[in-house]
Amino acid sequence: MDQRRVVFVIFDGFQSLDLVGPYEVFQHADRFAGGYACQVVASRPGPVRTESGLPVHAAHGVAELDAGGVDTLVVAGGSGVDRARHDPELVAWISAAGAGARRVASVCSGAFLLAAAGLAGGRRVTTHWARARQLAREHPDLRVDVDPIFVRDGRVWSSAGVTAGMDLALALVEDDLGREVALTVARHLVMFLRRPGDQSQFSVALWSAQPSSDPIRAAVAAIHADPGARHGITDLAGRAGLSPRHLQRRFTAELGVPPGAYVERVRVEAARRALSEGDDPVEAIARRCGFGTAETLRRTFHRHLGVAPSDYRDRFRSTLRK
Known part of the structure; x- marks a missing residue:
């Protein structure tokens, strides 16, 4: 089976669970059924500070990681997104990688980066409930739905905050590899199998x-x-x-x-x-x-x-x- 290249985008001040949760879902799916190769990219390689202060190592920087050939692009959120979305090099890489990807996804306030990169225009998206009004105000071309834990609109997927990223990733795995693989992953991670995407954040x-x-x-x-x-x-x-x-x-x-x-x-x-x-x-x-x-x-x-x-x-x- 050809491996699908899944690239996670992080930045200083990202929410650690926005990366670790979905990453573990894809890695477990690869362990049980194969088919995924995961990479983590930031503005530059090396340690990246999460919003809680936990350092995470990014193996790749945008200057040296090929933006082509990405199957699934997953953009993390977190308090640092306000600075990250004004980083022209990072936004340009997300735009290039997302343009050629089969699908793009955001976790939490990562939706702001998708919007800045021009990848979500006209789409129905969700984000963390605390940032929804800001997202709708700053990007009136988006149809922001604050209620669901995740949303799919064509090739653009988005989720609510923090742990909802795992629900999103599980839905992506189910979309690729079927319900049985997703069920196996959910059992091993002690997750509820595919909380409904339209289940309320509230x-x-x-x-x-x-x-x-x-x-x-x-x-x-x-x-x-x-x-x-x-x-x-x-x-x-x-x-x-x-x-x-x-x-x-x-x-x-x-x-x-x-x-x-x-x-x-x-x-x-x-x-x-x-x-x-x-x-x-x-x-x-x-x-x-x-x-x-x-x-x-x-x-x-x-x-x-x-x-x-x-x-x-x-x-x-x-x-x-x-």
């Missing part, structure tokens, strides 16, 4: 505070254990050992949202996973996830995501097939 664990007392922790645990179960205020109050009124007040104070809104968000996430990972009818998913009817699920999906459940499933699967 999972419940991220957008809500964490409960600070045992009664509220008990209520939250019950919601996550079975999103489709009865989780009315009286049910949750019973699990927490509180009166409904006291539960409502404590829950809202500790998590920042009322119980009903929290339950609905957890159920939406459960339905998203079910739609993207299986073929169950929408009606069955609606019942299992606590919505009761497909129409209730449809209305809730429109309110949270702006799409119908069936459209969400089609969008996710068409993204994987591109």
